[in-house]
Amino acid sequence: MALIEQKQMKILHLHHTNYFLVENKDGKFLSIDNGYPCTLYEYKRKVKEAGINFEDIIGAIVTHLHLDHAGLLGELCQVIPDCYLIGNQRQDEINEMERIILRDRNYAGYKKIDLEKIKFISIDEMNIYLEEKKFGGTIIATPSHSKDSVTYITDDGTAIIGDLTPLCNVMEDNKEENEDWNKLFDLNVKNVIPSHANEF
Numbered sequence: 001m002a003l004i005e006q007k008q009m010k011i012l013h014l015h016h017t018n019y020f021l022v023e024n025k026d027g028k029f030l031s032i033d034n035g036y037p038c039t040l041y042e043y044k045r046k047v048k049e050a051g052i053n054f055e056d057i058i059g060a061i062v063t064h065l066h067l068d069h070a071g072l073l074g075e076l077c078q079v080i081p082d083c084y085l086i087g088n089q090r091q092d093e094i095n096e097m098e099r100i101i102l103r104d105r106n107y108a109g110y111k112k113i114d115l116e117k118i119k120f121i122s123i124d125e126m127n128i129y130l131e132e133k134k135f136g137g138t139i140i141a142t143p144s145h146s147k148d149s150v151t152y153i154t155d156d157g158t159a160i161i162g163d164l165t166p167l168c169n170v171m172e173d174n175k176e177e178n179e180d181w182n183k184l185f186d187l188n189v190k191n192v193i194p195s196h197a198n199e200f
Helices: 042-047 091-102 125-133 175-186
Strands: 007-014 015-024 030-032 057-061 082-086 116-119 136-141 150-153 158-160 191-193
Touching: 015 042, 057 191, 082 125, 116 125, 125 136, 150 175
Parallel strands: 030 057, 057 082, 082 116, 158 191
Antiparallel strands: 007 015, 015 030, 136 150, 150 158
């Protein structure tokens, strides 16, 4: 895969969670994780505060299908051209997330994900998309948090890990978590940005 110079990555802080916008060489953005259900207005405001035109977001992905990462996806897919679910992010995971959302009165206005607006693709297909759209970086599976979890790694070695257990909390006998971190080490990750803490 060709190395593509990445212009910048913006981090949006909303509801104690980090959301990401990766810029390509053409000044367009990929949204990585997007927020809780029913928060589109707040998300758009954060995008504006970051100095980005919302219309310049051309794609959206999530690290995994939990409501604090993908709860806004149903609304976002109505206004962003390309929304992708990757690898093991499938119907069962959507159903489980939406079951939790729909029983919460705080999300009475929740818009369910329109499957016709979603493109289900493999990790390899997503990595081709990243190259073709000049975003660069690599997606890998990191299923120790949930079987559908993925990590995005920039070409300069910054990893967006979602809810992967921080390395300092990984137990020696936890094979799955150690395997995920070894994948990151093998790809020469230099910086890590979790969803609910500062970069380390």
